[in-house]
Amino acid sequence: MPALSRRTFAQGALLGLSHWLGVCKPADAYHQPGDGVTLVAEGRPVVTLVTPDTPNDSVHYAAVELSWHIEKATGFQPATVTESKVTSTGLGKTHIFLGDTRFARKAGVDFDALGPESCALRTVGRHLCIAGHDTSGSPVDVNTSAGTLFGVYELLDRYFAVRWLWPGELGTFVPKAESVVVPLQDRVVTPRFMQRQVRTGAGLRTKDHPEMGFTTAAAEDYMNAQAAFLRRNRMGRRIPAKYGHAFVDWWRQYGAEHPEWFQLVNGKRGPSRLGGRFSMCISNAGLHEEIVSQWRQHGGDRPGHLPTFVNAVENDVPGQCECDVCKALDGHEPPNYRKFIPSKSKLASKPFVSDRYARSWQAIQQNAAKYNSNAVVVGYAYMNYFAAPTSGVKLGPNIMIGFCPSSWFYPRSGDEQDWMKAQWRGWADTQAKLFMRANYFLDGYC
Ligand SMILES: [Zn+2]
Structure with a gap:
């Protein structure tokens, strides 16, 4: 399965919106098997998020991010549970399995074959697996491989038409969702560039740069929002490149x-x-x-x-x-x-x-x-x-x-x-x- 091409931002905004409109279905469509996995119907989430019993920081964050955006899109927060809480009768309803779950492994996701920053997106019956290559470390650190988190952003970008335009809630565009159906799929997404990085300026201290006009608390808030924003736009890297002026001393x-x-x-x-x-x-x-x-x-x-x-x-x-x-x-x-x-x-x-x-x-x-x-x-x-x-x-x-x-x-x-x-x-x-x-x-x- 070829990696999904990343679009330019402008194309993405247009294509994403049309894609979102394209998956709108009559309200009862989600009862029909075979045409996709329904995540939102009649303006309400009809899905439960599932993490491994002990998710790492990155997978935990992926669940929080997905839940937050679905709530913004519908006004309702989907339930999030750990995998042990999912019973076989519960599987009669739709679930999104995040990260390295037993369900994903049983469904054939080969975690060893996933490269850094990669994520398998696989529909299995009425469920969706978002199963990535995840390493330990802060979920917003560019050096953390956060495949599952990137898979969540792929879902939000492509099927919920979310756009992250600038840091903070005001710059986060989440269209109201009446119906979201994810087409049947089995693919792996990986960022095309091995390194996508923007310097954050996080080292600038307000006391040294009063002209920035931030209080210390506001600067911290901004940096947190910026870190989330950059990650939502899939900043990161899968090479441990070290460089910079080498001979200064x-x-x-x-x-x-x-x-x-x-x-x-x-x-x-x-x-x-x-x-x-x-x-x-x-x-x-x-x-x-x-x-x-x-x-x-x-x-x-x-x-x-x-x-x-x-x-x-x-x-x-x-x-x-x-x-x-x-x-x-x-x-x-x-x-x-x-x-x-x-x-x-x-x-x-x-x-x-x-x-x-x-x-x-x-x-x-x-x-x-x-x-x-x-x-x-x-x-x-x-x-x-x-x-x-x-x-x-x-x-x-x-x-x-x-x-x-x-x-x-x-x-x-x-x-x-x-x-x-x-x-x-x-x-x-x-x-x-x-x-x-x-x-x-x-x-x-x-
Ligand atoms: Zn010389």
């Missing part, structure tokens, strides 16, 4: 012993001024060895099926090394490159260095692959290595690149937008895996 730690790992600028290794930011001598083989060695010390070379990430993301500055080895790796500057660098940008005076980074990530990846074939090197397309490489370098899927259009133009002209897309396509042509790693709403067009 390295000059202090290693500068004295290994100045050759650091940028050479005006004949001097390391930061141009005391305490200043610096880039690396990214082509340096000794640096590559150290990056891989530290990854191994953190267990990167332990055998396993999951990708293991080698963080090779440059510091938060342009790539500046002037050494001959770095320069030898550079590709030619694209002919239209300067046209798209704002003249006041700190990049205006910097060379185009994308190929040296691409080829250095490749060298690091080849080194790490000697210890673990699942090694994935992470870099950013950013600053003066944002534009796509020009040397024809092929990187392959074990290099993952965060596409970071930070502080470029806003608003964008058609030309600028086309150029931006061409850079994405150019990096995609290296066959690396790409992810969007924009910095700001509007400014970064995320």
Whole structure:
């Protein structure tokens, strides 16, 4: 059964509404077997929610979420019980079995075959199983696999036409439901993207940012509502990717012993001024060895099926090394490159260095692959290595690149937008895996 395609938001709002209208049936339709499982009839829920006897936090939360939305849709709260409370005579009525229940297993749901964040949606007689891959941890944490919860949102999105437009109850659109019938089905839903994530800003404290205008209590309420909202829109990830500017503290730690790992600028290794930011001598083989060695010390070379990430993301500055080895790796500057660098940008005076980074990530990846074939090197397309490489370098899927259009133009002209897309396509042509790693709403067009 193919995974259900996720729709764009605008399409979803329209399609979802028409789908909801499409499943409206005459009030007595739910007595007819064979055409689906009736969850709401004559404006009332006709279903009992069932959790395992000891549901984990995520499945418990899934039941609470489903119950809350059904109550919003009908004005009536459906009963929720644990599985031991369901008698065989009780099964004459419709139930939704949530998570890893005996019922779901008996119905043939293979929990071992469900990947992270996946959920089986299966109608069984007059019942519905929503049975996902669930791990422990907070249900709203992006690192918790909450397949059952995502299955609940799939149900609410598709058959109740619920839309989560902004955090909080006011932004939660739940149409009144007269009749909801779920078609017979046996499918597995999994988010299409392996990572869907928006930074929450939850680390911002109101006392440090009074301009936000929140009291501490209001900020906490907002963050809770936002966390629920993001999860309802299936934010999460199924890879344990760790990345970010990797070498921020390295000059202090290693500068004295290994100045050759650091940028050479005006004949001097390391930061141009005391305490200043610096880039690396990214082509340096000794640096590559150290990056891989530290990854191994953190267990990167332990055998396993999951990708293991080698963080090779440059510091938060342009790539500046002037050494001959770095320069030898550079590709030619694209002919239209300067046209798209704002003249006041700190990049205006910097060379185009994308190929040296691409080829250095490749060298690091080849080194790490000697210890673990699942090694994935992470870099950013950013600053003066944002534009796509020009040397024809092929990187392959074990290099993952965060596409970071930070502080470029806003608003964008058609030309600028086309150029931006061409850079994405150019990096995609290296066959690396790409992810969007924009910095700001509007400014970064995320
Ligand atoms: Zn260098």
